[in-house]
Amino acid sequence: MASIYLDHAATTPIHEEVQERMMAVMNQHYGNPSSIHAFGRDGRKLVDQARTTVAEAINAPFSTIVFTSGGTEANNLAIFGSAYAYQNQGKHIITTAIEHHAVLHPCEQLEKDGFDVTYLPVDELGKVKVEDVKAALRDDTILVTIMSVNNEIGVTQPIQEIGALLDDHQAIFHTDAVQSFGVYKLDVQSLGVDLLTASSHKIYGPKGVGFLYKKEDLHLQQQLHGGEQERKWRSGTENTLAIAGFDEAIKVLEREREERDRHYEALQNRLLMELEQQGITFTINGDLNARVPNIINISFPNTEVEMFLTNLDLAGVAVSSGSACTAGSIDPSHVLKAMYGEEDPRLTNSIRFSFGIHNTEEEMAIVAEKIKPIIDRLKKVVT
Ligand SMILES: Cc1ncc(COP(=O)(O)O)c(C=O)c1O
Missing domain, CATH: 3.40.640.10 (Type I PLP-dependent aspartate aminotransferase-like (Major domain))
Known part of the structure; x- marks a missing residue:
C-alpha cells in the first residue's frame, strides 16, 4: 500500500x-x-x-x-x-x-x-x-x-x-x-x-x-x-x-515558489472539501486569514490524537500532532494551550496536515475517505 x-x-x-x-x-x-x-x-x-x-x-x-x-x-x-x-x-x-x-x-x-x-x-x-x-x-x-x-x-x-x-x-x-x-x-x-x-x-x-x-x-x-x-x-x-x-x-524554491504556493492552496482546499463531503465534523485551529497554505491544523471533536495518528499511520497516512512526542506519548500542544487554555478538548483532538510538492489532489480525497471510518470508530471509544 x-x-x-x-x-x-x-x-x-x-x-x-x-x-x-x-x-x-x-x-x-x-x-x-x-x-x-x-x-x-x-x-x-x-x-x-x-x-x-x-x-x-x-x-x-x-x-x-x-x-x-x-x-x-x-x-x-x-x-x-x-x-x-x-x-x-x-x-x-x-x-x-x-x-x-x-x-x-x-x-x-x-x-x-x-x-x-x-x-x-x-x-x-x-x-x-x-x-x-x-x-x-x-x-x-x-x-x-x-x-x-x-x-x-x-x-x-x-x-x-x-x-x-x-x-x-x-x-x-x-x-x-x-x-x-x-x-x-x-x-x-x-x-x-x-x-x-x-x-x-x-x-x-x-x-x-x-x-x-x-x-x-x-x-x-x-x-x-x-x-x-x-x-x-x-x-x-x-x-x-x-x-x-x-x-x-x-x-529551485526561488524558481517554483509561486507555483508551489498555488499547489498547496489547492491541496488544502481539496482536503477541506473532501472532509466536508464525507460528513466529518471538524474545526480549523488558527487564523484563517493569516496562514501559510502548506500547514493546516484541524480539530476533530470526540477523537483522541494518539489513537487517531496511529490509526492513520496504519491506513498509510503520515500526519502529525505538531507537538512534541515524549517517550512514545504525545504531550498536549503548548501552542494550542496558549490559544485555548489548559482544559480545552482541542488540545487532545487536533492534527496537523502539512502539504508538499509531490502530494496530489487525488490523495486528499483518499485521506478524507480513510479518516471517515477512523473517526467513526474513535467516537465510539472516546464518547
Ligand atoms: C519553527 C521551527 N523552528 C526551528 C526548527 C528546528 O529546525 P532544525 O530541525 O533545522 O533544527 C523547526 C523544526 O521543526 C521549526 O519548525
Missing part, C-alpha cells in the same frame, strides 16, 4: 535536482574550504556560492550569512549569542508562548542564568498582538524573538510591524523563519529584523544545515569555539555537501 506523506512541516524529502547536485559535489568537491590549496579553494567557492544564493534570497549582504547545522543551532546562536553579548545593556528578553522549543528552551535556560523573559500570550487565533510587544518592552529589553510562522498551526505573525516598532529601541529583533522561508519571499530589510533563522530540510534540501542572518555590526557571543570558519561566528569545518544541497534547494 502506497503511503501518503502529509508531514512536510516536520521535514521534506530531498528534491531531485538537489540530489543530483549533491551527488556531483560528493564525487568531486571534497576540499576543506579552509585549506589554501586548489582543493580547498574549490570547497571555499562552493560555500561562497551558497552564501551568495542565501544572501540574494533574503536581500542581505553576503557577509551577514552564517551557515549552521540547522534551525536549532541558528536559534541557539541568535538567542544565547545576543543575550550574552548585550547583557551589559539589560537582561530582559521578549518572546512568545508559541515558539518552537528551539527558541523556548534557550529562553528557559537564560532564565536560569539570571535573565528575565516575558512570554507573550496569543489570542484564540494564534496571533501575537503588536500592542502586547509594545507594552512588554522595557528600557532593559535587549532581545525580542518571535517566529514568522508557527510550525503547528501555520499562522503568520506581524513581523514587519514588530520590526517597525523596534526601530527606535535598543532591542535586537530575531525571527525564527524556519516555516516561512519556503513559502514567502523574505526581505530582511523590509522586515526590519536583525537576526533570522532558516533551515534546509523544510525546503527540500538536506538535513543538518541552516543559516542565521546576522545584521552587519551586530555582535554575538561565539557559541562554538575552535577554528575561524564563518568569520568566527561558527567554528567547525563547513558541511560543504549539505551547504551545496541547501544552495540548490533555494534556487
Whole structure:
C-alpha cells in the first residue's frame, strides 16, 4: 500500500535536482574550504556560492550569512549569542508562548542564568498582538524573538510591524523563519529584523544545515569555539555537501515558489472539501486569514490524537500532532494551550496536515475517505 506523506512541516524529502547536485559535489568537491590549496579553494567557492544564493534570497549582504547545522543551532546562536553579548545593556528578553522549543528552551535556560523573559500570550487565533510587544518592552529589553510562522498551526505573525516598532529601541529583533522561508519571499530589510533563522530540510534540501542572518555590526557571543570558519561566528569545518544541497534547494524554491504556493492552496482546499463531503465534523485551529497554505491544523471533536495518528499511520497516512512526542506519548500542544487554555478538548483532538510538492489532489480525497471510518470508530471509544 502506497503511503501518503502529509508531514512536510516536520521535514521534506530531498528534491531531485538537489540530489543530483549533491551527488556531483560528493564525487568531486571534497576540499576543506579552509585549506589554501586548489582543493580547498574549490570547497571555499562552493560555500561562497551558497552564501551568495542565501544572501540574494533574503536581500542581505553576503557577509551577514552564517551557515549552521540547522534551525536549532541558528536559534541557539541568535538567542544565547545576543543575550550574552548585550547583557551589559539589560537582561530582559521578549518572546512568545508559541515558539518552537528551539527558541523556548534557550529562553528557559537564560532564565536560569539570571535573565528575565516575558512570554507573550496569543489570542484564540494564534496571533501575537503588536500592542502586547509594545507594552512588554522595557528600557532593559535587549532581545525580542518571535517566529514568522508557527510550525503547528501555520499562522503568520506581524513581523514587519514588530520590526517597525523596534526601530527606535535598543532591542535586537530575531525571527525564527524556519516555516516561512519556503513559502514567502523574505526581505530582511523590509522586515526590519536583525537576526533570522532558516533551515534546509523544510525546503527540500538536506538535513543538518541552516543559516542565521546576522545584521552587519551586530555582535554575538561565539557559541562554538575552535577554528575561524564563518568569520568566527561558527567554528567547525563547513558541511560543504549539505551547504551545496541547501544552495540548490533555494534556487529551485526561488524558481517554483509561486507555483508551489498555488499547489498547496489547492491541496488544502481539496482536503477541506473532501472532509466536508464525507460528513466529518471538524474545526480549523488558527487564523484563517493569516496562514501559510502548506500547514493546516484541524480539530476533530470526540477523537483522541494518539489513537487517531496511529490509526492513520496504519491506513498509510503520515500526519502529525505538531507537538512534541515524549517517550512514545504525545504531550498536549503548548501552542494550542496558549490559544485555548489548559482544559480545552482541542488540545487532545487536533492534527496537523502539512502539504508538499509531490502530494496530489487525488490523495486528499483518499485521506478524507480513510479518516471517515477512523473517526467513526474513535467516537465510539472516546464518547
Ligand atoms: C519553527 C521551527 N523552528 C526551528 C526548527 C528546528 O529546525 P532544525 O530541525 O533545522 O533544527 C523547526 C523544526 O521543526 C521549526 O519548525
